Amino acid sequence: MTDLKRSLQDKSRAPPNGTLVKAFQQFFTARVENPGAINLFQARLLSITWKHLKALQSELEDNEWQDVFSVESLERMLFVISEAHCLPEARDTILKVARFAYLELCADHGFGPNSISRAALLLYINLVASNGNPEEARHVIVKFGGQLRGAKPSPWLNVLKGFALKDDRRQLRKIASELQEHGVKFDQASHEELIKLMISQNLAKAVQVAYECPINGDQAPSVAAKTAAIRYAILNSEVAWAKPIFESLPQDLSPETIGIKLLWDAAQGHSASSLAEKVTQPLKAALTIADVNNLIQYANTVPNSQLAVDFAKLAERWDLVPDERTNILLLESFIQAGNVERTLELLEHKIDTSFLASQHLALANKLITMLCLSEQKDELFQQISSLLDPLFQDNVQLTAETIAALTHMLLYRHDWEAISDLLRPRLGALDSEGKALIRNELTNFMLDKGQTDSDVWEVYQLFKLAFAEAGVDVRTELMCSLFDRKRSDLAVLVFGHMRQAEIRSRRPKPDTYARCFQGLARTADATNLELVHNMLKLDLEVELNTRIFNGLMLAYAACEMPEKSMEIFRQILQSDEGPTEKTIPIFFKVCERHHNGAQEAIKMMAKVKKLDINIDRRLYTSYIEAVAAQCEFELASEAIDKMQAEIGVPPTSTTIGLFYNAIPYQYWKDEVEQWALKKYPELWAHLIETPQSEHEEGQKFDGITNEVWV
Template sequence: MRSQLTRNVYIRLLASHASLRPCSPLAGRCLAVALRPRQFPLITRRQPRRTFFGIFQKPPRMLKEPDLEPGYEVLLQFRSFEVENARPPPRADLLKGWRQFIQYKRRNQNRPMNSTQAFLTLRLLQHLVSADPEAEGSVDDLSFTDLRAALLVIATRPPKGTTEHHLELAQLLYGEIERRIQNMRGQGIDEELIKEAVGGKDTGDFELFLTALTQYGGSLEAAQRLAQFRGSLESDKKGQVARVRAFWTLVLRGLAKEGREEELLQEWKKYKEAKLEYMPPIHEIMSTFFATRDRVDETKQWFEKPIHAKWSPSPRAYMEAMKFAIRNGEQRWLQPVFEKLINSNPQKDWWDVIFQWAVLVMDKGVEDIKQMLQVMSTPADGKEGPKPDAATIDALITAAIEKKNPYLAERFLSLGTELKIRPRASTYILQMDYRLDAKDFGGVHAIYEKLLKGEVTVPQDEDLPVVNKYLRALCAAPEPDLGRILDITADLEQRHATLEPETVVSLCMLFLRNDNQYDVIDTLSLHTVSYSLEERVQVRRAFIEYCLDRKVSTARVWDCYSLLRQFFPETEPDERVRLMDAFFARRRPDMACIVFGHMRGQGNLAQRPTADMYVRCLEGLGQHPDAESLRMVHNMLKMDTTVQMDTRLYNALMIAYAASEEPDVAIEFWRDITNSAEGPSYNSLAIVFWACELQPYGDRTARGIWQKVLKMDLEVPPDVFWAYCGALAGSGHLEEVMRLISGMDATVGYGPGLMTLGVTYNALPGSSKKDQFEAWARAEYPDIWAQLEKKGRKETIMGTKFNIVRDMKA
């Protein structure tokens, strides 16, 4: 059964209007967590009314509930209380939720703990180990078993994406185990009793800890811990050699994974000085490290280095050597390596690598492989040779996929049938993979049906990656089969499978294009609830890009934005500003300002608009006026105590009010600017002159300002000058503005330009004055007027105007 949480519970946990808050700067990281519940529905719908005829109608579509993992709700709730500095839930409830979550992760290996879940688990564990259980009225406490179970989950199930919090969690878990052991020793408790309390003589905690360190970027610490461990061993304990070798292998593999060549070679030197043998795992680590980096000489040196007891390199070492040789043209070096392997009568796993070498390097076909299979099965030294199995067929199909040859892959599959080898789940998965590459959707679906009917057992949801790939391919088809897509997603829902972020993006984009908003809601509800922040960002950005696509209709974009706002309240302010700009570009200032209002209403101060964002919104209203939206934004600004008024904000308000045909209000802000300590800028002058152009008798105000500019002997930029010309022309002072333009060289030190003549012409009232100005300008400045004519004209309510753009900026 799915989680019985209501829709509103889901909103409260992950997608509430209260938003996912980042941690404070003191925390040193950023994570989204849900805040206190707020009673807002996900989608506003009318209350249904029952009528007599309504009984024959279909019931309304019910939204699917999110599939929260057991205990995860408690982790989210604790973090929300922690962020708000509120009293957390009772310790017993926190312990129960923490244990539920860890046990669920331990049972479900296909659902590793992602970075967000690791952080939430870490924060709750820090609270549990720092607080006194007795002081909180609880006798229950985390046991060694609880801590070890969490360490096992962390060490053996690495996730995709960032793992910073996994490393911290592993360090805290092991540190708490060690702290408790030292406390018992400090109390004088006998070692045998301590071992019994811990859970046995050798619980494997140290090995789990080293595994976690080397998986999550802590290999240097792992090397230090290993040195301490070796120092604590008694010299006569020879049985510890195997453990030390295993631990050292972990450390070397971790250093190689992190690309620490210098430290890797230093640790290898210590390993050799300890007189430990050069075993196949060590050979694999060292040769693979240089092979993957295409270091030819070093790769050959480490691969050819004799292994202890003349053992063969591991199959993976041979595979990496083969890939290295193909990339670097070293097939001649590889030839004797594999010939020696073949002559050594290898075991079955090595033969599977040999077959891949034959296909990829030697370009062998099916008939050649048949002969090699006979050689493999030939008895040697009185022992029967290994027989091909499903793993052999998988290896051959994998090689064909590497060669991008689906036909060859099909022939290898037929070879398995000919040899009466029953395909396993991995064989079907590979078959789906190469058929997808060949765009054979019919063949892919036939295989999927076989898996669905249970012809083979699929362990640990191994088919999920290829099913995700199948869904993405169906969504990307020229004519997507929506029915088949919905059937597959329904099957996955029954399996409680979580789709990959890329697949969720493909599905949601398809549903949005087909106006299937309910399917978008269901997809987001079922899958994004357990995503890490990085995975949520991936889906969120796809929604934002959809909203920014000018080819999409405004109605669909608004629907998409509504879903984005509901499911991704952690959307960054700069992303919201991009959405606001997109609605302004669509000439929908009302929608743009609603987006801005949603940003203003965020509970998290870091997500609220800054002064620059207010300016950007008001500038948008200057280009696309809307009086009602302007009033709303201005009221927000008045009530926003986090924003201090300055010249830029006043300039933006002047722009917006002047564009909304309220120049009187705009000029009032000019007076606020002149009375402020900061004073006006050149942009302020250009804007106020524009407002004067729009205001009846605005020339009186403009002349006063102009006289002050001249008295102060300021350098006048061209945009300020032509704005002043527009202010005079707007009141019909034709002769005066012509004299002003004629005397420009003496007044401001430069002559008129295209905008000087264009702004003046557009501002003049009536066709008579425009005609007089045109005749004068055409005669006085023929070249400039010719350039202006190329811009073209348009008829407006205020008369003929040139197609010039005055881009007012605060």
């Protein structure tokens, strides 16, 4: 299907019909048991392939036609689309695909038009109503009213749900009042059924809108509907809108309302012991373990792990036996609190991990994520593996957060093959935000200075395959981190991969070149400097600017090619943009190595003063280093003596250290020491505490640099 998309774009030959039919059919047959998620890329492929096969259906073999256009195949399409998690950006496209299937089922294939089954109609009605088009769902119900009569639950509930999701109260009231015309009565029971439908699908805002929908005959909602709405509001931190509903309940404690009133009190901040005192012996018999579970669930919404434990203890006080849900809610509480010890204890004694994975997938995802990010992740590896085995075996969709946590754990276990096996089948099903979580894990690992060069490069190979769409910013950051590791060879490879990108937006920008030249300057890599400079000359998409020229100047100077740097400086002078404030300090760096560097530096400083350019500490110090590097002891020491008068700030121990480091030969360094002891004894005393190391041109103070940036 991807090949078809590409062939339509470049007008090349499309894949064979049989191949496309098989791909289209397998997309849906593979998802019948586990629908998973459908992203925008997949939805577009389905839409393109359907249109292509529809246009060529007369050319298909009988078995090929059956695999796409038979009733069985079309109903399978609707089932998978209705059950799958459709990512928001894919919703409009996938609804079009569902409509293709619906219209095909309604078409006349020799048995008359509109011979679509009730099951398919109900799937389509629920699908469009739940995804922003309740008007279409209403139209379908009216059109096929006789065929849908007696369906339980009534498809009209889905239409009401759709308008509630859209917060369209006017249409909601209109539909509710018109239902009687269609043989449906919106009474207390229907209202209660609608509320419970919303709650079962966790449609928070829609619950409130649906509750306010008027009931035929101006009846009040049932106590069961009120209780369900209040409970849902409390457990979803929406207590304010439920307050009038709660106040409409009978004020006396009764077996019918004891559970919801305890939950309400808990939401008002009452402790477990306070709730226990409210329950008299006659009312105790009306309580169930579900009431205790609701209290624990509320504690989890706060979240407050200790409160959850306190509420759980009420079960014993009220002679109730904890059930499976009690243990699951406690597990959720311990996971929220990051309490690995209590979590493992509960898993060992009270919860079947295979059941957890199959019946409580969202919680299983949170559990795996917590264990993977735990400081004890190595010790917990077997426990994590046992949780994952049934999920992998059933090809269950993991959340992006879980995949990211697993990636994190496997990265720090240096298990590259396992990372590849984890990501290869799952990345395609994630949206852009989900992919970003995983990409960030790989990126953070590569930027971790505690990792070896070889491990970073292994992960980069994975990154390159998994995130081919990664932008220039991310790749530039990786390139710079490799320069920081003194691995300019690898950094330039990353740069080269950007240059080879097929999509223009992923190719190097002027900033990328500038930062690459900055890195080459820091590593003094002449070979790769020539290579990247040649790439720049051939790159017609990049407009040369002073920042790139600054980088080239700095890099050629660092690679002992000051004449080349001077040539580039002349190009800057002749350009429309001209020099920037960073060009002059770089020029002084060039002067450190140029055969006529001292004279060039003196002339430049004279021009700077004449043109009234602001001279800050960095620029002035760069001048001192330039003349010192040319063994101009008198010029450098005189500049330091005049520093306060020239730029308004005094020299520091760092200024003296830069002078000492820049001047070559130990003889001159000793002269600097004698001069500093005499003129700046306090600064020298502070400087001498800095560690020194031996270099080819003599001793240098470690960590004292005046690095200039492009």
